Each structure stands twice: as C-alpha cells, then as structure tokens.
Amino acid sequence: MTYCVALKLERGLVFAADTRTNAGIDNISTFSKLHSWEQDGERVMVLLSAGNLAITQAIISQLEQHQRSDNLDSATIFNVQSMFQAARVVGDAVRQVYAIDGKALEARGESFTASLIFGGQIKGESPRLFHIYAEGNFIEATDDTAFFQIGEHKYGKPILDRVARADMRLGEAAKLLLVSFDSTLRSNLSVGMPVDLLAYQADNLRITRKKRIEQDDEYFKDLSDGWSVALREAFDNLPELEI
C-alpha cells in the first residue's frame, strides 16, 4: 500500500508521500510517489500517486512525454493556463493508460487502481489542490475540506480531522503531516520510510522546500518519541471511567 496526504492552506500547499511499494509482502522496494514539475516563476505542480505502480508510472511518463513533444496544439500540464485544465490533462493521462492497460489487467482479474493528489499553482491563479480518481475525473479541495489522503488513509485521519486548519504555517502543517504519517507507520507495515515532503509557499512559483525524511532522521525521531510521550500524558490526565 501507500500513504499520501496533502493540505491546502492560506499560505500554500504541503504534500507528503511514503515510498514503500510491494508486490506481495516479500517483495518490497522504495519508489518515490511524489513528483514535481516547475517552470521557474510560471508554474509549480506536484503529483502524489497511489495504486498499481505500473499504472502510476505510466501516467507520469505520459505527462512528461508531452513536455518533449513538439505538438504545440495539444494541452499539456506545461502549457495550460489554469490548474483546473492541468487536472484535466492528468485525468486524460489516466484514461489513456486505462485504454492501453485496462483490458489486459481486468482479463487477469486485476483491477485498474490509481488514485492521485494533484496540486500546484499557475501564475495568475491561487494555489489549487485536486483528488483525481482512476476514472480520470476529480474533485477540488475547498475551505470546508482542505486536505486529501490516498492509500492507507484511516490510521492518520483522526489527527488531521482534529488539528488541520487553513491558517497553519507551512512548517506547522509539515509537522502535522509527519504526525499523521507516524501513526500510519506504527500501525501498518505496508507504509514505509523514507517520507518525501514538499512545502510550497503561495505565489513563490518555484520549488524551494523539498525534503526526504529518512528512517534515522533526528527531527522525525524526536517528533515520533515526543508525540508518543505527549499522547500517553494526555491520556493519563483524562478522568477515568467509573464502571
């Protein structure tokens, strides 16, 4: 499995993705599930992917192939004028990969699984964040629901439900995503370190804050230990049930 989460804030966007992939439980590898593209001062886009790795890699290759193509007529994530149009391009790439691989997968009893979080900013717009489905359609984050999760999302959802707020600082939001990851990593073996993090500051239109958190990362260890201690203390301080 996979765990990816992204948060839309007043100050920008924050993305995090684990890197574990597995075919069965005894064939585990590390693949980045966070991809980003930028045209300095013009546009920044980030894609988080969950599902069948062959499918999600094909989608990304499809998107990047456009960049090298000379066909200026077709819409690509590098030439569209809004994030909505860019999300359409990503959705179209999902449908193209389905057209190529879907039938063969279904014939073998495998389902076409792909779930994407896509966000970023194009000059002239505010940052936007989308959740794109295997069918190629998508929804957009609003003030009511400012975060999206894909993959193994349940363990890390309670803390997001309680703490996520649109007015958080980027570093604070990055901390929140890592706490959400910590809960998931402890409870589910199919999600694994390292974790890729990207914090995008609104109107910056370039990627300056991207980090891979390794297993032995000092900050993450302190965060994880500190959170455990704080949770136990918080729990001890609650009144006991008289039953």
Place this chain on the structure above:
Amino acid sequence: MTYCVALKLERGLVFAADTRTNAGIDNISTFSKLHSWEQDGERVMVLLSAGNLAITQAIISQLEQHQRSDNLDSATIFNVQSMFQAARVVGDAVRQVYAIDGKALEARGESFTASLIFGGQIKGESPRLFHIYAEGNFIEATDDTAFFQIGEHKYGKPILDRVARADMRLGEAAKLLLVSFDSTLRSNLSVGMPVDLLAYQADNLRITRKKRIEQDDEYFKDLSDGWSVALREAFDNLPELEI
C-alpha cells in the same frame, strides 16, 4: 460497518462495541453487538460481533438455543469446561450458519461476513480472549498482543498501539477503549453511538460492570472534548519542521 474492541488485562477483560447497523447509507438502525452470558460463580462469556447482521444474529440464536435444549451430550457454551472449548462451540455455530445461509448469499454475490471477539472466564481457568473468523477458526490473545479489534478498526488503532498495557486498571482500559472509539466516531459515519461497554474483573465470575454510553453521556462528552484539547496542545508543543 461496526467497531468492536476488547482488551485482555492482568486484572480482567474489557469489551466495547458500537450499535450502528446499516443497509445502505439511508437505512440505519441500532442493534447491540455486545452479548453476554453468565452462570453466577461459574462462568462469564462475552461476544462482540461484526459483519452481516442476519449472520451474527443467527450465530447468537444458535448458541442460545443450546441452552434450552435437553440434549446433554452436545457441547454448548454453558457446559464446556474451558474457554478454548467454548470458542470451538462458537466457531461451530459460525460453520452451521454458513452451511445454512452461505450458498444462497454467494449465489447473490454477497459474501458470508462474520467476525467475532469472544472472551470470558470459566471457573478453574484464567480469563481468555479469542478472535473468531468467518471460517469458524480462531486465534487467542497473548501477552504480546493483548487486544483484538473487528470492523472499522484502523482509525482507533494508533492510540491502542501506543497506550494499551496489560497492567492497566479496568477503568483506565475502559477509558482507552472510549478514546479509541472517539477517534473512530469522528472519522467514520458508519460507526455510531451509543457504545456498549463491559468490564469484567478476573475471578469475579459474574457480570457487574456493564454500561451503555449514550450520545449525550456527560463523561463521554468531557472525555471527547478533553482529548481534542489535549491532542492539540500536545501537537502545538512539538517542534516545528524547518523545511
């Protein structure tokens, strides 16, 4: 869905179950998923059930029918001499219901879903706790893994993973199960109040501490609010990521 959880402690056993059942999202009812039986001073047994309500009710009726039968030759949960044998009786009841209903369900594309937590004590033994599967086989809780969850278990697992300890007091463990429920209730609509709680003190051999926590229960409201505040404080006190 459903959320049920039970914890085996040095001091006894604690069980909790929600009461929401649904057929589709617009047909919601309240059914107890916590069933208990006692023979005063002789045996106490508790069963938590998740899955298809028709199946789990049939299993319970099957177990109770034994009580009224005069056939003293057959093993029932009321005449066996160990909790292991009792778990076998429950597993057999699951298999009998499968024999009756399984084919018709599968013919309509419905799967035979039933997942049970079964625990208690028979005089002469220590309290024991089992997780019984839809196939009728089961596993037992040990010191290494002292809790079982069934149904919508992921949201409430991180806090159990961090806080559950075999030397907890019963009231402390009941508090833990309610915190685990609170996370689940907030994040998943298919799990609903009221929550049934039962705390069994080892060697008591009678049920004295059983409680239904209603939506407007003062203790639960304070616990839920207190936990939210404590979590946010704990989160705020952790160092921010410099990214």
